[in-house]
Amino acid sequence: MAILDQHGNPIKTADIQAPQTARTAWLQRQWADHPGRRLTPARLKQILDEAERGDIQAQSELFADMEEQDGHIASEMAKRILPIPALDWDIQPPADASADEEADAALAKALIEQLPGFPQLLANLATGIGHGFACAEIEWDNSEGQWLPVSLDLQPHDWFVVAPDRKTLLLRSTNVQSWPDGQAVAGDTLQPFGWIVHRHQAKPGMLARRGLFRALAVTFLLKQYALGDLAELLEIFGIPMRLGKYRSGASEEEKRTLLNAIMSIGHNAGGIIPEGMEIAFEAAAEGNADPFMAMVEYCDKTASKLITGGTLNSQADGKSSTNALGRVHADALQKLTSSDAPQIAASLTRDLVFPLLQLNSRRPVTLRRCPRFVFDTSEAEDLSLFADALPKLAPIMQIPTNWAHSRLKIPQPKDGEAVLQAPGTAQPKPPQDTATATAALSAAPTTEVDGDPTPVTALSEQLQTGAADPLKAMLDRIRQAVDGAESLAALRDDLLGLYGDLPSEDLTKVLQTAFACADLAGRFDVSRGE
Structure with a gap:
């Protein structure tokens, strides 16, 4: 082939x-x-x-x-x-x-x-x-x-x-x-x-x-010229002008000796010249590096704009750079x-x-x-933003799980792969007499709602009915205390004293039964693979 x-x-x-x-x-x-x-x-x-x-x-x-x-x-x-x-x-x-x-x-x-x-x-x-x-x-x-x-x-x-x-x-x-x-x-x-x-x-x-x-070649050339001129300025900046004077009829060798002495005296702070010659120091050389640095900064900013699309990620002067604008350039x-x-x-x-x-x-x-x-090249979305928005949007629109995984850059789990789960909540302790809970669950209406033999609505209504009398007994005791109070301070003391004597045993049994019913209903759902 x-x-x-x-x-x-x-x-x-x-x-x-x-x-x-x-x-x-x-x-x-x-x-x-x-x-x-x-x-x-x-x-x-x-x-x-x-x-x-x-x-x-x-x-x-x-x-x-x-x-x-x-x-x-x-x-x-x-x-x-x-x-x-x-x-x-x-x-x-x-x-x-x-x-x-x-x-x-x-x-x-x-x-x-x-x-x-x-x-x-x-x-x-x-x-x-x-x-x-x-x-x-x-x-x-x-x-x-x-x-x-x-x-x-x-x-x-x-x-x-x-x-x-x-x-x-x-x-x-x-x-x-x-x-x-x-x-x-x-x-x-x-x-x-x-x-x-x-x-x-x-x-x-x-x-x-x-x-x-x-596109950067011209700015590179300009920067090299600016840096070269700046280096020359720094080499002579602050050094006084030196003038050498030689006598009439001096030989070429004597002139060269005087010139060498002038050129070296600025760095060596000393030197020798033949007798009859003179070195005069004029005012120190003056200069300003700002024009050269302005050219260097212009070239650098131009390079940043061409290469990365901005300058704020390259400058660290603390003046023009801000976190918000830096994010824009990022x-x-x-x-x-x-x-x-x-x-x-x-x-x-x-x-x-x-x-x-x-x-x-x-x-x-x-x-x-x-x-x-x-x-x-996609970037992961803000997890906190999606965690808040998705639960609110899921009931009113159909959101593909693949889309959410791709936007958050979270891979789909493979077959048999362990996945993270929310920590389980502690189950309430069921009553010792589970027969009561079983009987309560059996007493719930058996009419199926959307195919569910233990609808939450029916259990909630039964809980409300069973808790009505115990709650009424507790409220009657509190109402008596309020009617007989002579002042707010006295009512506060009466309520604090009454807290431990309220008839809560019957209400506790109702709640225990409700928790047990919820536990059994959950087990039933799990058995059906839901």
Whole structure:
């Protein structure tokens, strides 16, 4: 049986025995040029223009420098990336799935759960948010009769080029390919089943322009200039201006000696100069760091808005940040995660789930009917709010239990699985003479109400009838005390004295009988499986 890739083309298992990059070892000997270390406006324009023409090497290296050199960008990107590996995930069969498709979904999930470092793979693929793409190479192993990835390594973004169609990624190579439009590009087609290729659309446009870092490149450049100027200001701030005076006819060597003394005296607080020369100290250099810090803060806030959708989760000045507004921005970040995760899930379905099933399933699988990798991006509802609302709504509307479980993110119990239950209430002690209780229960009307031979209404009416005389006797004694009281104070004393002498024995027997009836009725319901 031929094995088909995602595009319906047959592949040979011999082609995936070794990673594709093992045949291009020269890539691993390449060193990054680090364009971010000497970035200028002209150089930035050149890098971005080259990327639009397909050569994304310099742009990818610049993006790596941005995250490495700017702590604020690195921190904000971590907030955007790290929630994704923490999400719950599942493999879901297609709609109206057959038994075979259900089995395929279970097989794919079992295989993926065995993969080493799978959460790290999710974080690696999420780097495509900044770069616009991320490519993880798969190294397969079939030593135990089952095809499984033994490594899923994210390869450097600068190892790839964009084909003339502006959407296909190629592995950088010395081989030159000719495309239908006549353009030539030095790159190899990525091996099917050998890569997880994630193209992330943080913003629309061609592949080279989709990454968030491209929108941050200008602010990164401005921040570097502001920090450089601020460093120069701090180096000379507060140091007096030093002027050296040399005599007429001084030699070049004497002038250099005087200059060295001037430049070092500010740090060393001392120095020597030839006789006849003079150093004069003018007013200390003045300056203000506020303009530079304003530029730095502007760049940081712009980065926060682009990456996380707000600034209040990034600022800790205690002035603009509030708990309520922080929650609003946290909700915005949650919405971004809900947008990022499905894009990564689609790439995993195409480039991981589908190959796993094609190589290990007993039957061919089509990409259209392939089980889907899905993330659970929903948030659990407020338990206290639902605990108060559901009991009030249940009597007036039909609420599916599956809906409540999904909203509260509480899984349905499996067969035989222990579940939590409300603590049982202590049962009242029944009377010693259970014959009385049995007789009382038997005396209840036997007419069934909704099929129940012991209706609660009938028992309640019997309790009310039986308790009427004992309650009347007790109330008569209290009424006599009230009628004979001479004052409120005297009535209080009479009631306190009367408390222990009230005729409560008959009422106690009625209540004991009622509790026993309720106990027996409950046992009867349990016996019927209710």
